[in-house]
Amino acid sequence: MDNSMEERLLSPEELNSSDLKRRVWNESKKLWVIAFPGMVARVSSFGMIVVTQLFMGHIGELDLAAFGLQQSILLRFVDGILIGMSSATETLCGQAYGAGHYHMMGVYLQRSWIIDGVTATILLPLFIFTTPILRLIGQEESIAIEAGKISLWFIPVLYYFVFSLTIQMYLQAQQKNKIVGWFSASSFLLHVLLSWLFVIKLGLGLAGAMAAFSISSWLLIIGEFVYIFGGWCPNTWKGFTKAAFADMLPLVKLSISSGVMICLELWYSSILVVLAGYMKNATIAISAFSICLNINGWEFMICLGFLGSSCVRISNELGRGNAKAAKFSIKVALGTSIIIGVIFWVLCMVFSREISYMFTSSDEIAESVSRLHVLLAFSMLLNSIYPVLTGVAVGAGVQSMVAFVNLGSYYAIGMPIGILLGYVAHFQVTGLWIGLLSGVGIQTLLLSYLTWRIDWNEQVNKASERLGRFFIETTEGSEESSNLA
Template sequence: MDNGIKTKLLRQEEEEEGDLKERIWVESKKIWRVALPGVISRVCAFGTIVVTQSFIGHISDIDLAGYALVQTLSVRFINGILLGMSSATETLCGQAFGAGQNHMMGIYLQRSWIVDLITSTVFIPVFIFGTQIFKLVGEEEAIAKSGGYLSLWFIPFVYNFVFSLTIQMFLQAQLKNMIIAWLSAFQFAIHIPLSLLLVYKLNMGVAGAMIALSLSSWFLVIGEFIYIFGGWCPHSWKGFTAAAFKDLLPVVKLSISSGVMVCLELWYNAVLVLLAGYMADAEVAISAFSICLNINAWEFMISLGFLGAACVRVSNELGRGNAKAVKFSIKVLLGTSIAIGLFFFVLCLVFGKKLAYVFTDDDRVADTVSDLSLLLSFSVLLNSIYPVLSGVAVGAGMQGAVAIVNLVCFYVIGVPLGALLGYFTSLEVKGIWIGMICGVLTQTITLIYLTWRTDWDDQVKKASERLNRFYLNSNENPEQISNES
């Protein structure tokens, strides 16, 4: 009898183990279907910024510092606002797709264009008065003038964010983002020869590098427009409609909370670069710090792919009303992302000291980057955890809570600690980075606790209420409803 019970239990365990493996495999396929195109597109899109920095770095050390200042402060400032506000599109489109209300997705997309276009235009003076702003915050005059000149070249580049970010989230929510991966890969492929042509063949220098950046970024947007308007999204894009101007206030509210959440995260690094600019050798400090941040940010693009996957999987399952699937998906997402993070952690430890010469010929900058390589490796490892948890929050529409977490962890803990270690010890730039890591580590622990304590059944109810609130009834657009049925 005992042997029979043991055999039965063993069989049950094997079946459960086999069932678990099958569930993990199925969930992994769903995750990678969203994450892989997201990783490719973000790595390639950010790669154009990194390649441009490399070209400028080999032209002039002052312009390298100026580019670093603009890209890390001004561009990240605007990008943070637009990316954050666009994540509201990700929440709404993901939940609409999960609930089968595909016709609402095109309306959400148009609403996001209206909100983001107005927002970006309001902040354009940040680029027009770049030199004055950089002088005002105490940067060296030569670096401030270079940054002000480069700021003007960034204006056409910044406007591509209004469309590229929102369209990516629109397509990603309906699992059609492979087209963005192909377009982004082609964008990156043409950016390098285009930069070589304008910078060296036509001898346009810094201006040539910036023109190449804008041209390649708008190639991606034009490709996305062709895909959507050309009929490849028949259920989610019904053409332009006046309905996009209705119910803008709730979208603005969600966009603002999303914007605050992401901005506090992206501006964190910008504040630290600003602190580096007050060091004794500002040119070297800014250049070295921004090189490490860009390496970190380039790897972070992989994590953003998983952030997108987390948002889509969570929002889709909440839209379907499946709380258990949400919890299981979070576990698989974290496990996969951490495994990738460990791989890049080792990679940065091994090659971290050699990376600086890709961006500069200055030995002083390279030595400073070398000193930061160990801390860079730990930052890369943390990148594999907290973006996934942020994506979970975006998918559930909990951006407001995460915004508070980011504010406290980054600006109450990270920045003051970085300033303390950077200016009042011999650590200097390394001290600023240690402060940054402490802020990120605190945020990661808090997000883990927040995710663990979340009542996902309650989130299902909230998602349903949100969809009902935004839903356009069939009397307003019967053709759309009939197409969906």
Template sequence: MDNQFQERLLNSGAEQDANLKGRVYEESKKIWRVALPGIISRFSSFGTVVVTQSFIGHIGAVDLAGYALVQTLGVRFVNGILIGMSSATETLCGQAFGAKQYHMMGIFLQRSWLVDVATLTILLPLFILASSIFKLLGEEAAIAESAGHIALWFIPFCYALVFSLTIQMYLQAQQKNLIVAYLSILQIAVHIPLSWVFVNLLNWGVAGAMAALNISSCVLLIGEFIYIFGGWCADSWKGFSMAALKDIIPVVKLSISSGLMVCLELWYNAILVLIAGYMKNAKVAISAFSVCININGLDFMICLGFLGAACVRVANELGRGDAKAVRFSIKVLLSTSVIIGLSFWILCLVFGNKLGNLFSNDEEVVKTVSDLSVLLAFSMLFNSIYPVFSGVAVGAGLQTKVAVINIVCFYIIGIPVGIILGYVAHLQVKGIWIGMLCGIIAETLALSFMMWWTSWDEEVLKASARLRNWYLKSPDESTF
């Protein structure tokens, strides 16, 4: 009898293990179906910005510092608002798809266009007056002048980004973002040779590098419009509708909370770059710090792929009303992302002393990047954790809570520690980065605690109420 009982226990355990492996495999397929195209598209799109930085960096150190200021301060500031406000599209479209309210996705997309375009237009003076703003902030005159010239080139780039970002979130919510991956690969495939022709062959300098960035961005956007309007989203795109103007205020409110959450994350690095601009050797400090930020950003694009997957999976399951599936998906997402983060941590430790050569010929810049490589490695490791939780928050509509956590961890902990270590302890750029890392670690711990105590059964009820309140009949329903 004892042997039979032990045998039944072993068989039961084997069945449970097989069942768990099967569930993990199925969930992983769903995650990678969203995450892989998201990683490819974000990596390629951000890669165009980094490639542009590399070309400008070999033109001159002043232009590299000017580009770094605009890209990490001005563009990151504005894009933080736009990306954050667009994340409301992820929440609404993801939950609508889970609830099979497909036609509402197209309406939510059009509402996001209205809100985001109006927002960007209001923010245009930041680009137009960039040179004066940077001078007021105390940056060197030559760097501020270069930044002002480059900032004007970023205006069309940001308008293209408004539509591109929201379309990607709309497609991602219905698991049709593979087309975005293909278009993003085409984008960078166009961008690299075009940059070489404009900068090296035609000798157009900074203007050539920025023109290539704008042209390649339009390639991506035109392809996305063709895909939506060409009939490949027939269930979710019913054409332009006046219904997009209804319930616009609640969408604005959700967009603002989403924008605040993401802005506080993206502005964190930008403010640290600004602080680096007051170091003794500002040109080297800004250039080296921005190079590391962009390398960190490339890794972060992979993490954003998982952020997007977390958002879609959580939003879809909340829309379906399955709290248990939400909890399981979070566990699989986090495990997968951490494994990838560990891989990049190792690579950065091994090859960290060679990273600076990819972006600059200046020996001081290269050496400073090398000195920051260990801290950069640990930043990459923690980047694999907290973006997943941010994606879960977006999928559930918990952006306001995360915004409060961001304020405490990044702005009350991270930045003050960075300033003290950088200026008082005289660790310079390294001290600023240590402060940034302290903020990221605090953010990771706080979000882990928040996710542990969240009641997903209650979030299912909230998602159901939101979709019910904002529901509008589709044109097909009104004909019957």
């Protein structure tokens, strides 16, 4: 649909109900084309972590607590950095696609590989020296030693994130994310099969569970490499180029602001897991808290599909210079995501105890998880709102503003509340989760206000300036705009 058609659809004169229904239907189709494969990809990717935790829980309580600590703290820490930095790829590729600068998308992808790869290597010592780090922050000795063993298995996963996150955003921006969904779903099914084979049938324990995780992850990346390099992205992938090393500083700045934005959000829950480790029964507290975080996180992956779709739709429309379509897309994405959040809220309220036994055979851990079900349900409800608003920020390229929102919401408000209720008021894990929920609630309100205040016509101009600054001429020239028409 060209710009004149979009303007016609979104003009103020079209105010009757039939036109509104048609506009919502058209926008919903565009959103779901992007969102559903993105949901499949993110749910499958996060699902591999959850499945690994499921098998860990049936190996032993110590393995479950160590994996929960490792995954909730260290993996979430580096994942937050890499997800955040990769969102710069999402912003630039989405706006480049909307503007018709298709060849630049492959250049942006390569630059992101370089930046994220260097970042992952800088973070590598965290995985090598996990045990002394956990000892330094006062975690139980047995959990610290076991987590140190697990962390070495996470090193291949660290570099898997570098490629999977950036490739997904590159393909998603050009609406080719169906292939990511298929590859991710296949990788997830393979992971379930390998985990069952290695852990249950062959009795390989910890090594079997982590080996299954690494193998499944990297087979996904290999499949995506074959798809890109094999000629299925002819207009956006022109091969490796020295241009990827040029003009890196502006992208580094955007990547850092993106990384800070996401990190402040994901590290918040990680710090709360660390605080859970200081409670009386640390093994039970960490296990219960990390299980709830993973349940919440799995539902959050579905909502991230709307984050991705709203980001792509907004960045595409800003790249085209269509501010009205960008604003209308926000309304449709937010309404759809909230409906899904309500459905998960109901499911969590009704089936909380049954869900907890999926992760553990310990009655004590299951009971601790069940006590958090009301707070977990409301966390799921808020999950349906703020990821869409974050996607709006990423699509518009205003990540630095969201970073300040996250800093104030989580660290100035949410965390102090959690510490006071958890330790001073002796609410234990429940107090920590109330603090988490408070931070998310404040963040949602502030992001709503930020979205309402954005001048979208100004964002159109900024997107044009940003793309012009990064643009590198190609030999195809004007032919490029007709290639993907």
